[in-house]
Amino acid sequence: MKVLIPSALRSYTERGETEATGATLAAALDDLERQYPGIRFRMIDEQDRIRRHIRIFVNGEQARDLVQPLDATDEVIIVQALSGG
Amino acid sequence: MARKSGKSAIGRRSSKSRARRTLVMVATRKGAWLYHGDAARKIWRADGPHFLGHKVSHLVLDPRDGKTLLAAAKTGHLGPTILRATDLGKSWKEAARPPAFAKAADGKEGRSVDHTFWLTPGRAQDRDVWYAGTSPQGLFRSADGGVTWEPFSIINDDPQFREWMGTVQDGTPDGPKLHSIMVDPRDGRHFYIAMSGGGVHESTDGGRNWKTLIKGMDVVEGFGFDPAKPTFHDPHCVRLSPTSPDRLYQQNHCGIYRLDRPSDTWVRIGKSMPKQVGDIGFPMVVHPRDADTAWVFPMDGTQVWPRTSPDGKPAAYVTRNGGKSWQRLDAGLPRSQAWWTVKRQCMVADACDPVALYVGNSGGELWMGRDEGKRWSCIAQHLPEIYAVETAQL
Secondary structure (H helix, E strand, O other), X not given: XXXXXXXXXXXXXXXXXXXXXXXXXXXXXXXXXHHOOOHHHHHEOOOOOEOOOEEXXXXXXXXXXXXXXXXXXXXXXXXXXXXXX | OOOOOOOOOOOOOOOOOOOOOXXXXXXXXXXXXXXXXXXXXXXXXEEEEEOOOOEEEEEEEOOOOOOOEEEEEEOOOOOOEEEEEOOOOOOOEEOOEOOOOOOOOOOOOOOOOOEEEEEEEOOOOOOOOEXXXXXXXXXXXXXXXXXXXXXXXXXXXXXXXXXXXXXXXXXXXXXXXXXXXXXXXXXXXXXXXXEEOOEEEEEOOOOOOOEEOOEOOOOOOOOOOOOOOHHHOOEEEEEEOOOOOOEEEEXXXXXXXEEEOOOOEOEOHHHHOXXXXXXXXXXXXXXXOOOOOXXXXXXXXXXXXXXXXXXXXXXXXXXXXXXXXXXXXXXXXXXXXOOOOOOOEOEEEOOOOOOOEEEEOOXXXXXXXXXXXXXXXXXXXXXXXXXXXXXXXX
């Protein structure tokens, strides 16, 4: 599936779009981690919680947890969401 | 290639012949800067910003190779990481496995690292070993130069330590911190750590067992806090003398202390500070070659605890007799209306002869105190809020 990467994480991927495989969001993130070591922890904490200022959308709908099923044709968009100085 | 290990700094009376160029590393709320001094430490070349926008809690050079830098960093969006450069900051790479707590069992509430706060390199002979302290409070170790990190010792999950650490409400405003990780240069299994809050602790067996070292330390008065409980102790910064590792100095929320091992009782040497200044502050600096000489940078700890320079007049204070007396060092610093805050990692000494001090403040200014703090001058202005300052000789 296609995964869109926010600018804050492109130091890992060196591009704004990449590919990942997996039957769930957790599996897709594991695949990203395999390709880009360290990237998962920047988005997901060690208790498997999506970090406070990270949003993940699957086909335009916000994913709330990592058990969400995915299909190979889905589009995953990772967004950095921050306010304040 | 790592330098051959020596006998650390013990017994070295002068580093004049070794000192070459001084590097000052500045970690800020919005990135990191390196300041390269010339041989006379008069001209400073700024190198930065590095990773602009990252909150950098600590930036440390590996003294074993003189070129590897580790930065404890996070951004507003992303979780924490350790950034690493092996070429004095020309190129950085994130850690493959940053410090992280163990995953909690199903149904249990687990902790997650908000940021790494403190970095300590291992001894000269323990190549590639680093230690990290985090917020919430945790202790971690890397054996590969900072690429991957693992929980270290029993502290992170020990029920007694967890009780002493308290919750987010018990620590500093941006979270409780484990800091002041010190490795005895004579014995790699002998550690000291400090926790804000949670006291000072010592291990002599590589982190398997810990002894609490809080005797003699005061707690905030008027609330009935029991000084025998580590929970109520807030050491801001603890330093070990490089030449006499059995001597420790501490700047605490409640005063300045000295501890001479094997005694386990701290002595409040801040009582000899001028009453109108007090002995509250954050950083603590020990002379690299003289265990009787140490510096503090007092903050206002009265009424609502502004934590700014008392009366708006910044000054360092030095003792040259282990805390029996203190002298004010403010020549060249602003004379009035300067409401500095200097955090616990924001004052250091270099290893030159004579020693110079370096102070970073929350207003983004970096100052140098030449001749052991006798003459101050500003190196840099208009930086983001400074979180930490370190020095190294290249």
